[in-house]
Amino acid sequence: MENRIYNFSAGPAVLPEEVLLEAQKDLFALPGVGMSILEISHRSKTYDAIHQEAKEGLKQLLNIPDDYTILFLQGGASLQFSMVPLNLMPPKNKADYILTGSWSKKAMKEAKRVGTVNVAATTEEGEGDKKYFKRIPKQSELKLDPDAAYVHFTSNNTIFGTEWQTEPEVGNVPLVCDASSDILSKPLDIKKYGLIYAGAQKNMGPSGVTLVIIRKDLLERSQDSLHTMLNYKIHAENDSLYNTPNTFGIYIIKLVTKWLLGLGGLEEMFKINKKKAQLLYDCIDQSGGFYKGHAEKDSRSLMNVTFNLATEELEKKLIDEATKAGFSGLKGHRSVGGLRASIYNAFPVKGVEALVDFMKDFQKRNG
Template structure:
């Protein structure tokens, strides 16, 4: 995507950097320098190094890589904040929270405290660059099994656009997918079934998911293919 793809005089461009359902992501940030760029980084923040200066605004729900659900991080350029509408209710304006240091009303203190602990944990891991390396290795364990399965597991997304947070694949038919899900649950894996509306399977490998957990899933997938292929 580039500036040429946009409607003339667009107010802004909004993108979702990582699509959790499909298992895809923007490998690079779109080049739209003359149009304000807004991004949902909910499932990407802290997972890899990104040039945040490229965005006029970004936001992220905490529930993927920042902490428990219930708080959202929003980062916005001051010169863009000044242009925001004054017609919406005061409590709905980002300007209100910026001026009051996010204390305009009672904040979710416990959730913010837990997010603070997660941020300290990130630093102890070696920062975002180290987490990016770990996430590449973790997702690579599962993608390698998919790619080496001879079609038993079928990747959904083009290799260059694959997410490191959400690994998706399909199998030959719904029957073998149901068997895979049932056996995986019996072996301690949870949540591998994608939404019914899209089908297939998905493994999420957010920052808190260990290398060992991804290795265990990869080993299970290899064994399942050996027994059922």
């Protein structure tokens, strides 16, 4: 297939075309190197420059202060569900978890293997197999333990289409965030966080790289008794090179940060993301109930727009017709059903406009 279709997949997700084309151009041999990025040693000067450029790009975009360390790890966000409590929970062995979706529940499950977990808030509704989340909790709903080792939350929930509009206020307790699906989509005040982790496959690059940004003083919590590959302090001391990193994935992150800086940084990216989401939510809200958004309006995600139609048959028909029209990945997660349009950073405005036109036409023919 020569023409690219519109990829609404929740992840691995769409990448900037400029990045793909540059990687394609230089894949056979990096300029002046004579080898592919897939072949060079992670101990070489060439790769070291790529590694440092990727870190510097992230540092510029997120205004990461010098008292934070940037790590490129493996195992996805799912391994961080374990690494966070293993490294940060001792010696208190208790932490607060805010539950807003499936991923925060999975993170809590792993934390319970290490110590005591206090559910500071949950917005789960329903019963049995019909449990779901539709909103982010209000600050007044949080029941925080001031003596907790940290507070964990998931900033964006891909399955249910909800997103925190601002960070929870947690006092002096370190704030830990799984930002896998909205990292680099908007400016962040890194100083509010003790640790941020994110799988790369939504907004940063291909699957296989996990970004961890950790405040340096928290590295002292990593105990020598930890298994080496699970120890943040070891990875920090070795600049994420204790073992062979995902060199290609980090190379793509370098190109993505360069692309974002060329756009004008995260302030400009945030404007574009808000425009894309508004187009789609307006279509849903103005459909007279033909399309029904899943998330409550003040909790809506800019990254994952989830919605339903009146019947499963109508939803299946829309997905089938959309696929034939060149819109891929619109089927909603089985937990919610319906449809989900993931419109991460690299998803183009024209693609959202095309989907809106398709949805309006579908409503005319089936409403």
